Amino acid sequence: MTDKLLEVKDLHISFKTYAGKVHAVRGVNFELKKGETLAIVGESGSGKSVTSNAIMRLVPQPPGIYDQGEIIFDGKNILELSEDEVAQIRGNDIAMIFQDPMTALNPTIKIGHQITEVFNIHRKDISKAEAKKRAIELLTLVGIPYPEERFEQYPHEFSGGMRQRVVIAIALAAEPKLLIADEPTTALDVTIQAQILELMKEIQQTTDTAIIFITHDLGVVANVADKVAVMYAGQIVEYGSANEIYYNPKHPYTWGLLGSMPDLDSNNEEVLYTIPGAPPNLIDPPKGDAFAPRNRFALAIDYEQEPPLFKVNDEHYVKSWLMHEDAPHIPVPEIIQNRIDRYTSQTKGDA
Numbered sequence: 182m183t184d185k186l187l188e189v190k191d192l193h194i195s196f197k198t199y200a201g202k203v204h205a206v207r208g209v210n211f212e213l214k215k216g217e218t219l220a221i222v223g224e225s226g227s228g229k230s231v232t233s234n235a236i237m238r239l240v241p242q243p244p245g246i247y248d249q250g251e252i253i254f255d256g257k258n259i260l261e262l263s264e265d266e267v268a269q270i271r272g273n274d275i276a277m278i279f280q281d282p283m284t285a286l287n288p289t290i291k292i293g294h295q296i297t298e299v300f301n302i303h304r305k306d307i308s309k310a311e312a313k314k315r316a317i318e319l320l321t322l323v324g325i326p327y328p329e330e331r332f333e334q335y336p337h338e339f340s341g342g343m344r345q346r347v348v349i350a351i352a353l354a355a356e357p358k359l360l361i362a363d364e365p366t367t368a369l370d371v372t373i374q375a376q377i378l379e380l381m382k383e384i385q386q387t388t389d390t391a392i393i394f395i396t397h398d399l400g401v402v403a404n405v406a407d408k409v410a411v412m413y414a415g416q417i418v419e420y421g422s423a424n425e426i427y428y429n430p431k432h433p434y435t436w437g438l439l440g441s442m443p444d445l446d447s448n449n450e451e452v453l454y455t456i457p458g459a460p461p462n463l464i465d466p467p468k469g470d471a472f473a474p475r476n477r478f479a480l481a482i483d484y485e486q487e488p489p490l491f492k493v494n495d496e497h498y499v500k501s502w503l504m505h506e507d508a509p510h511i512p513v514p515e516i517i518q519n520r521i522d523r524y525t526s527q528t529k530g531d532a
């Protein structure tokens with residue numbers, strides 16, 4: 182028996198466009214255990230959504246092409262299943278939550294019915310009364326006050342944060358093994374974002390659902406992720422436990438993402454550590470390390486040869502030539518180190 186739920190192996194996905202073939206995902210590997218939370222983080226266009234859509238085989242074909250790789254979910258390669266088999270997995274075993282809760286909800290149907298509908302489709306064995314009872318339990322689980330009354334209301338009668346809670350309730354109705362949340366809180370204000378993420382963490386503890394969070398903001402998932410995959414130009418450039426990524430980051434791109442996180446405790450003189458330039462064109466990805474032109478610590482080899490994934494320890498991998506034993510040692514920039522020191526002392530203070 183293994184507790185491995187998902188394994189993505191050497192995944193390559195491209196899109197045929199008039200301008201040429203866009204290499205959106207270029208050799209992605211990661212795995213997820215039951216009940217674990219993985220955050221996939223990176224700038225816009227880095228391939229986060231294409232990777233997560235592929236897990237449900239939702240990349241449109243055409244223009245999308247699964248060029249290479251495997252997505253093993255619960256022992257089966259998603260990319261080799263028939264349409265019927267994939268349809269069975271979608272919604273049943275894997276559910277997805279998107280950024281805008283309004284697009285996921287039908288404005289003309291009462292909230293309660295939208296939840297019981299899931300039972301009608303996925304759990305034909307339960308009665309109408311039982312479905313209603315469970316829907317109300319789910320509304321309670323996601324923190325909706327007066328769930329009996331709310332059951333009879335329409336989406337427009339809910340605030341943005343409450344709507345996203347309803348969407349989570351609908352996603353959970355089928356008791357999925359994996360929940361993929363693509364920027365689920367971006368449209369919400371910061372306090373509500375924190376509440377929704379906290380809620381998802383709590384639900385996870387009661388249901389043992391694995392979660393993949395897609396976000397461009399490392400700060401958002403700091404308290405909920407077990408593992409973090411940092412994506413750049415269609416590849417994972419740093420991968421590890423949340424502890425390693427937040428407290429021992431090694432890749433200059435991750436430094437940039439951490440440095441651009443707003444930090445309420447920093448003094449005003451602290452300048453954000455930003456990444457210069459823009460991501461490469463994925464129609465013709467650069468030779469060597471795709472991050473080199475934006476990397477102030479780039480080495481000559483970065484422009485020639487793609488770096489392998491170097492192992493820092495069992496919980497931490499980095500795709501950068503800076504990790505090579507002959508590379509110069511570049512310390513973490515001071516501003517990032519100051520933040521890490523501050524977080525570390527705060528965490529110790531909390532303990």
Ligand SMILES: Nc1ncnc2c1ncn2[C@@H]1O[C@H](COP(=O)(O)OP(=O)(O)OP(=O)(O)O)[C@@H](O)[C@H]1O
Binds near residue numbers: 231245
């Ligand atoms: N249908 C499509 N046709 C052509 N190119 C596409 C298509 N879908 C995605 N791409 C390209 O694939 C690359 C990765 O896109 P993806 O949406 O995965 O990025 P992302 O990291 O999720 O960004 P964002 O945070 O903006 O959603 C981008 O270069 C994008 O333009």
